Amino acid sequence: MKYTLDTLPVLDAYKTGCECPLCRLRISCEDSYVDSMLGAAYMEPECRIRTNETGFCTRHFEQMYARRNRLGLALMTHTHMQEVLASLEKILSGEDASHSGFLASLRGGNRGSEGKAEKIRARIAGCVICDQVRGALERYAYTIAQLYFSNAEFKALFEGSKGVCLPHMALLLEMSQKTLSAAQHAQFSKALAALELDNLRRVEGELEWFTLKFDYRNADKPWGNSHDAVERGINKLMGACVGEEAQLPPHND
Numbered sequence: 651m652k653y654t655l656d657t658l659p660v661l662d663a664y665k666t667g668c669e670c671p672l673c674r675l676r677i678s679c680e681d682s683y684v685d686s687m688l689g690a691a692y693m694e695p696e697c698r699i700r701t702n703e704t705g706f707c708t709r710h711f712e713q714m715y716a717r718r719n720r721l722g723l724a725l726m727t728h729t730h731m732q733e734v735l736a737s738l739e740k741i742l743s744g745e746d747a748s749h750s751g752f753l754a755s756l757r758g759g760n761r762g763s764e765g766k767a768e769k770i771r772a773r774i775a776g777c778v779i780c781d782q783v784r785g786a787l788e789r790y791a792y793t794i795a796q797l798y799f800s801n802a803e804f805k806a807l808f809e810g811s812k813g814v815c816l817p818h819m820a821l822l823l824e825m826s827q828k829t830l831s832a833a834q835h836a837q838f839s840k841a842l843a844a845l846e847l848d849n850l851r852r853v854e855g856e857l858e859w860f861t862l863k864f865d866y867r868n869a870d871k872p873w874g875n876s877h878d879a880v881e882r883g884i885n886k887l888m889g890a891c892v893g894e895e896a897q898l899p900p901h902n903d
Contacts, residue, residue, distance in 0.1 A: 680710070
């Protein structure tokens with residue numbers, strides 16, 4: 651796969667000083683893709699083919715619903731439901747059962763029903779926006795790995811940052827292994843590991859102090875940076891999913 655550099659968004663995200671620049675970039679991408687999907691894009695034939703076939707996950711249906719463009723959302727949901735209905739009719743009638751699936755159903759009880767359940771889950775498992783976000787984050791991870799060795803400003807930002815969340819650490823390690831030389835991958839991995847461990851220890855300490863503040867003996871002691879330690883701790887472990895870090899920008903539509 652050929653990757654392209656997206657330097658400016660990466661630099662801007664690192665300059666915010668957030669707990670995970672890749673989460674910041676993910677949320678920005680989601681906001682942009684949700685806007686696009688409810689804008690002119692949903693009237694484009696290529697877009698409608700993708701949305702009809704793939705659909706959206708719960709999270710992105712919720713985000714589009716919150717934008718209040720009922721007509722655009724209704725049009726996409728209607729034609730996607732038509733595609734799902736056609737698939738469901740085949741699944742429930744057994745028309746799409748493979749030969750091996752038929753033989754398996756002869757061998758025992760409810761195997762056919764289990765196969766139908768798996769096919770239904772698979773049919774509604776896709777999401778156009780998730781696919782778009784995943785591709786964007788792979789490009790950003792590639793950019794981070796490349797800039798670390800080619801851009802002194804970025805290297806300083808990276809080494810002075812608060813690291814990333816654990817899912818995005820895994821993405822960075824994976825991307826650096828794919829796209830850097832063995833020596834560069836080893837150097838980048840070592841720097842990322844040291845940065846991540848230092849910042850996980852920092853957040854762990856802030857979480858501990860958050861819990862200790864509920865002891866009456868610490869009631870008058872300062873909170874320090876622990877006020878939002880629970881949110882930051884969860885987001886560090888799982889990616890931005892709670893608190894302000896996980897919110898899309900406000901919209902008036």
